[in-house]
Amino acid sequence: MTETASRPTLEAVAARAGVSRATVSRVVNGGEGVREPLVERVRRAVEELGYVPNQAARSLVTRRHDAVAVVIAEPETRVFADPFFALQLRGISKELTAHDSQLVLLLTEGPEDYARVGRYLAGGHVDGALVFSLHLDDPLPALIRGAGVPTVFGGRPGWADGTRGDTSTVYVDSDNRGGARDAVRHLVGLGRTRIAHITGPLDQTSAVDRLDGFRDVMVDADPRLIVEGDFTPAGGERAMRELLDRCPELDAVFAANDVSASGALRVLRERGRRVPEDVAVVGFDDMLPVAEQTEPPLTTVRQDIEEMGRLMARLLLRGLATAPSSVVLPTTLVHRSSA
Amino acid sequence: MTETASRPTLEAVAARAGVSRATVSRVVNGGEGVREPLVERVRRAVEELGYVPNQAARSLVTRRHDAVAVVIAEPETRVFADPFFALQLRGISKELTAHDSQLVLLLTEGPEDYARVGRYLAGGHVDGALVFSLHLDDPLPALIRGAGVPTVFGGRPGWADGTRGDTSTVYVDSDNRGGARDAVRHLVGLGRTRIAHITGPLDQTSAVDRLDGFRDVMVDADPRLIVEGDFTPAGGERAMRELLDRCPELDAVFAANDVSASGALRVLRERGRRVPEDVAVVGFDDMLPVAEQTEPPLTTVRQDIEEMGRLMARLLLRGLATAPSSVVLPTTLVHRSSA
Incomplete structure (x- = not known):
């Protein structure tokens, strides 16, 4: 270790299936232009060898990662201390899981780490980002724009207050x-x-x-x-x-x-x-x-709160195809003894 | 939206610097074989345009992502309900941040999602994995071995009990x-x-x-x-x-x-x-x-617990260069009123 067991290669799959590397590559990336019996043979070889395509290579072609980043603009200590975030993450997790998309939570110690978060988002590791708990003059939105990944915000971002007319920003909020x-x-x-x-x-x-x-x-x-x-x-x-x-x-x-x-x-x-x-x-x-x-x-x-998380994830996944718009959920007064 | 602002391309950098695409690519991937004045010009163009190299492409060359995955073998509801995990994550987060490495927490709803976690780990998104709260016959270790990423475990894994002689497994545990x-x-x-x-x-x-x-x-x-x-x-x-x-x-x-x-x-x-x-x-x-x-x-x-997390991260980062060995920390009895 630290666990360096070697993975089966594309070459090994090609040899096992009796086809060329190019054919294996085409099948792994969607199978277009390959005859069905060959596709079958490659798929069987992939399964038998437990081959996992190098996603860095595959994603260059498919541009899909089946993963969504969540960024909370708070230090990790607050993320774990405030039940609000756990609830919102629960909603997000359920929705992403239902779409077999991996929830990737990017934790930080504070705003000084946001540049690194921006690099990860820009790095081709996720299909989009869900961002919440933004503060006024937060550097995150600019970094995320720079990263060029589809994004849905939890809570109306401070800069989209009508004065800057940024109607393209998608968010989920409560009234x-x-x-x-x-x-x-x-x-x-x-x-x-x-x-x-x-x-x-x-x-x-x-x-x-x-x-x-x-x-x-x-x-x-x-x-x-x-x-x-x-x-x-x-x-x-x-x-x-x-x-x-x-x-x-x-x-x-x-x-x-x-x-x-x-x-x-x-x-x-x-x-x-x-x-x-x-x-x-x-x-x-x-x-x-x-x-x-x-x-x-x-x-x-x-x-x-959980529904807000679920909706954020749903809007993002839908937005990979279409352009969704923001949603503001209603609130209700709950009567107990304190008033 | 969802935020589709376009990112500056490699071509734009090449045009700005007055060099070929290939030269920009070589500089971005380490600069070997490129004369210093050209490297300078490319770097300036990269900065001026705010160019972010596609990390999926770059990582094919460099094989470094400056990110470490954390996988906790519990549903996300337990991860957020049990303060043990928050403490261990705090230690990990501090250590990774000190090395400018991104903490990537992969959340799941349960073991039925582990295949997806394995795909993400195999996908070239992280330099290694920290895994804790394993259960007996947990499918995670096999998936992680298949993914071929360096791994350090929190808590002695169940299969490494001496009966299977897997001395290569690195873990951090308490006595x-x-x-x-x-x-x-x-x-x-x-x-x-x-x-x-x-x-x-x-x-x-x-x-x-x-x-x-x-x-x-x-x-x-x-x-x-x-x-x-x-x-x-x-x-x-x-x-x-x-x-x-x-x-x-x-x-x-x-x-x-x-x-x-x-x-x-x-x-x-x-x-x-x-x-x-x-x-x-x-x-x-x-x-x-x-x-x-x-x-x-x-x-x-x-x-x-926090120190266990810190040590796990330290062993993993060190292990990217050398082969570290497991650590078992001592415990101490703390006297209060209940006994």
Whole structure:
């Protein structure tokens, strides 16, 4: 080792089948122009010898790899800590597997590794890329454009906000703004008047859209009632502490995702606030089991994260033939005890 | 879209540099046999145009991809649910990044997808493979041998148990048997006499080795005191219930990993057994934060999972030049409150 067992060669297959190398090559690459009995003989020899064509060579001809790259614009530590990514990958994995396409997850330690990701994407190893969790001014989209591989984004990319008119970008997203409006209207409907918002990281469109939805309803929101979080439980705790210090009289919180809501709930309990009596709380995602296991269980805005992943993969595979367009999925409010 | 922006071609570079296609090709593939001023001109044209050589073509010549595949012989749902894999991947990721090599994680839904993984590995996309969580009679090793890529295994593969004499297999493992002996001796030292064992899945060598370590100390162990688990919290719960039903008088449990110990602790609490007074519990892994957050915190056998991942990557990268040998890391007992 490290495992250097030799592979059967094209020559060995040709000898076994009693045909020329060129014939074997043509059969391996689709069989066009080769008579059926010869194709049969070559196929049998390939099987008997366990021959695997060198895909680097084959892909020069066929331009298909039966593999799709997934790139998440977060360090690998976050990819494995946040259940959101596991769910989206589950949807992608199911869809790719159904099409016998290999899911190739390209992990990085951070943006300084993106050039290497760009090289891999450009290197003829995959048929396309699924990219999510982009941040504002992310270098990934440019690198991916340079790599020239078909791409579908998860979440509306920041540069495609209408100001640059890039209608060719295909993405799958949820109705973040509409979902946020539903959450805040629900709190208003409960008679709450001092409603705070813990945002996500504001260099991501999903966080900006949810903040816009909050503002759609709370038109004259006191700016002290809006604190930036980062979609993590620790970020939710920090933001909740700051909100209570700024506005001890607040009576409701809309957190931009469930895991930051779980952090906020811990701080509220610590400070002796009853939920929902003193402070009503609504999250976003309906991330299970998190949303059901909080104390109390979380009223939240459901988005179908696994379905988003499945749709991304489906659009990409379809797009290898046609030009698909973006999809925005609806959200629904899920009622539990926290609001 | 889906992003079909065209990439600059070899021809464009040749025209820009005022040289032939063949010269550009030679420069891109290492520059041998091309005079330095020409190399300079081609390099400048490559840079100005942002030309990325088709790696499928280039790799036919260089046989290097600067990428390493990781294959975990578990469905993707388990890969993302078990913190063990996240830790091992963290070690691998850090080491590969330090060598500017891309971590390519190949996810599957199950063993029925392994043929596809074998094709990807054989396809000239990676320089080698890191493979872990193999099960007995796993089809992966044969597929990987067929693919002919250098490979390092995480955990001693089941077939390399001495009976088949495959000394060429390179793996990184922990001293599972010695660690298990330490755990059980500690319980014996506390005066416990009816010591039970919740094993891991017995089609994996790590689980078998820990069971062997248990038996080394408990030479005449009552077979009713050994129940098979599966390294999950739910498996630990099931096994603990069965143990209490079989032997209500048991006074200690050695669980084959921390997450199954956490399940066992829940069941002990449910049944009103005090830990460690009535039943002392020892785990394996020192998986944080799990081992510190159990009720009570867990005495356990520490193995350095991240370091195992780092070593696997290091052995593979080194093995591209030389023939490395396997490594077995020591374990240490970590004392907390549960035993």
